[in-house]
Structures are given as structure tokens and as C-alpha cells.
Amino acid sequence: MPELPEVETIRRDLQQRILSKTIKSVRINDPFVLRTPSKHFISSLEHQSIKAVERRGKALLIELSNSKYLQVQLMMTGQLVIDGAPDKHSHVVISFKDGTKLLYNDQRKFGQLRILKSLSESKHISSLGPEPFGKDFSADYILKKTRHSKRPIKNLLLDHTFVAGIGNIYACEILFRCGINPKHLSGKITQAQSEKIYQNSIAVLSEAIKNRGSSMRNYRDASGEQGQFKRLIKVYAREDQPCLKCKNLIQRIVQAGRSTFYCPKCQK
DNA sequence: AGGTCGACCTGGCAGC
DNA sequence: TGCTGCCAGGTCGACC
Numbered sequence: 001m002p003e004l005p006e007v008e009t010i011r012r013d014l015q016q017r018i019l020s021k022t023i024k025s026v027r028i029n030d031p032f033v034l035r036t037p038s039k040h041f042i043s044s045l046e047h048q049s050i051k052a053v054e055r056r057g058k059a060l061l062i063e064l065s066n067s068k069y070l071q072v073q074l075m076m077t078g079q080l081v082i083d084g085a086p087d088k089h090s091h092v093v094i095s096f097k098d099g100t101k102l103l104y105n106d107q108r109k110f111g112q113l114r115i116l117k118s119l120s121e122s123k124h125i126s127s128l129g130p131e132p133f134g135k136d137f138s139a140d141y142i143l144k145k146t147r148h149s150k151r152p153i154k155n156l157l158l159d160h161t162f163v164a165g166i167g168n169i170y171a172c173e174i175l176f177r178c179g180i181n182p183k184h185l186s187g188k189i190t191q192a193q194s195e196k197i198y199q200n201s202i203a204v205l206s207e208a209i210k211n212r213g214s215s216m217r218n219y220r221d222a223s224g225e226q227g228q229f230k231r232l233i234k235v236y237a238r239e240d241q242p243c244l245k246c247k248n249l250i251q252r253i254v255q256a257g258r259s260t261f262y263c264p265k266c267q268k
Numbered sequence: 269a270g271g272t273c274g275a276c277c278t279g280g281c282a283g284c
Numbered sequence: 285t286g287c288t289g290c291c292a293g294g295t296c297g298a299c300c
Contacts (some may be wrong), residue, residue, distance in 0.1 A: 003279095003293060006293080058293095058294075058295095073294075073295075074293095074294085075276095075293085075294045075295070076277095076292065076293055076294060077277090077293085089278095106277095107275045107277085107278055107279070107281080108276085108278050109276085109278075110277070110294070110295080112295090124295075131299090150270085151270085151272095155272090156270085158294095159271095160294090160295085167294070168292095168293055168294085169293060170293095216292080217279095217293075218293080219293070236293095256271085256272060256295095257273060258293095259292085270300105271285095271299105272298105272299085272300080273297105273298085273299080273300100274296105274299100275295105275296090276294105276295090279292095280291090280292095281289105281290090281291085282288105282289090282290085282291105283287105283289090283290105284286085284287085
């Protein structure tokens with residue numbers, strides 16, 4: 001569900017609210033969401049304190065005092081909520097010694113929690129491309145990586161081995177701001193276009209983080225609040241509504257099995 | 269080897 | 285009201 005800005009918002013909230021706290025107990029209401037056997041999951045967490053809260057792409061990494069990591073993939077509907085009221089979707093409850101509770105809620109149960117001895121143990125994390133805000137992501141990198149690709153540019157933006165953390169909403173928004181058609185073949189991206197993709201990726205993602213993410217449906221931050229970026233969204237989920245630049249109708253197409261929204265007039 | 273597709277699971281919504 | 289079908293922000297493995 002959440003993309004980089006939403007996961008980053010949660011990471012910052014958690015950093016503020018659970019850093020250095022010690023875990024007293026862990027309750028598993030539904031082991032389906034665990035990718036580590038319950039017993040090992042619980043024993044890895046109990047009596048440990050929180051050393052750091054990090055993020056790689058859309059993965060949250062909570063570092064423990066035993067040097068292990070709790071990796072959380074929220075997928076479509078996962079939420080990490082502090083001190084909320086547990087409901088039927090609260091599959092894991094982590095209680096701290098000071099009384100604080102961290103809930104893992106997940107309506108669709110696509111999300112995954114696992115214990116890592118080290119980050120390299122995770123196949124997913126090892127496969128991730130550069131972070132959009134990292135030094136390895138640049139216009140030159142985009143140009144180099146697109147040059148030999150025959151896929152539409154939208155599909156490449158969604159590929160986490162190309163760049164980490166960009167999902168369906170922000171891929172649509174970035175391409176709209178670039179004025180690039182999502183069907184445009186990656187191999188035909190010019191130097192000027194790669195520069196635009198780089199600049200707009202940074203701009204869209206930073207604005208979204210500043211607004212604490214976009215809540216389309218299920219996304220909530222660690223306090224259970226909705227994000228505010230939704231009102232700044234220009235094309236996503238706006239099928240048949242007028243383009244905010246040219247009044248032409250926004251179109252929905254399907255690419256690689258995912259909905260793409262774009263303005264056929266502004267995005268050539 | 270690169271790329272696409274369906275499956276994973278649940279719930280909201282539109283249409284009949 | 286109640287049923288059916290479609291849709292959903294991600295990731296993985298099977299397949300072409």
C-alpha cells in the first residue's frame with residue numbers, strides 16, 4: 001500500500017516515539033503475517049530495546065539492541081499504529097515497558113513481518129536499486145539505465161531494482177509533471193527527459209513527505225492520521241476528470257497489470 | 269534474461 | 285436489501 005513518502009512518514013514518527021524503548025511482550029493474533037516462526041519472532045523481540053528505525057525503499061527496518069532487525073513490508077493495507085485501539089485487523093501487538101503499544105494492522109494480510117540477522121539476509125532488500133534521495137540516483141543514472149530498455153517508462157519507474165520506493169501513485173504523478181507519456185519507451189528517453197524525471201521524482205517525493213503522504217484508501221501514519229498529499233495529486237485516480245493544466249479528460253489505461261492515469265494532451 | 273501475469277486476501281463500491 | 289463483479293498503494297514465483 002504505502003509508497004516511499006508514507007513509509008518515511010511512519011519511520012519518522014516511530015523514530016520519535018519508540019526509539020530506545022524496551023519491548024516487554026509481543027502478542028501474535030494471526031501468524032499468517034509472519035515470515036519468521038512465531039516462537040523465534042517473539043524471542044528475538046522480547047526484552048530488546050529499539051536502537052534505530054530505518055527505511056530502504058518501502059521496507060521499514062527496526063534495529064534492535066541484539067543487532068537483529070524487524071523488517072516490515074506494509075504492502076497494500078499494512079499499518080503500524082502507536083497506542084491505537086486494537087481491532088480485528090490487529091495481527092501483532094508489541095508492548096513496551098513504559099506501556100506504549102505498537103499495533104501491526106493489515107486488512108488484506110498481504111504485509112509481512114520478519115526477523116533479519118543482517119540486512120544482506122533479505123533477498124528483497126539486496127535487490128533494491130538506489131534510493132531516490134541517495135547519491136547514486138541522478139539524471140545520468142536514469143539515462144544509462146533506460147538506454148537499452150524496451151519497456152514503457154512507467155513500468156521502469158515501478159521496478160524497484162531500477163529505483164527503490166516509487167509505487168503506482170507517485171509514478172503517475174512524476175510522469176505528469178514531466179509531461180512524458182507513460183507509454184513512452186524507456187530506450188527513447190533523452191538527456192533532457194532524464195533530467196526532468198530526476199528533478200520531478202525528487203520534487204514529488206519531497207512534497208509528499210512534507211505532507212505526510214497520500215491517503216487514498218487505507219494509509220494511516222503511526223498516529224492513525226491520514227496524509228495530506230492527496231489534495232496535491234494531479235492525475236492519480238482522476239479518470240474522466242478534467243486535466244488541471246489543459247482541461248482535457250484524464251485517461252486510465254492498464255500497464256503491466258496496474259492502472260495508469262495520465263493526460264494524453266499534456267503527456268506526449 | 270528480461271518482462272509480464274496471476275496469485276496472495278479482504279472489503280468497498282457500483283450496478284442490477 | 286442483497287447479490288455479483290470489479291477494483292485496490294506491493295511483491296513473488298511461474299511462465300513466455
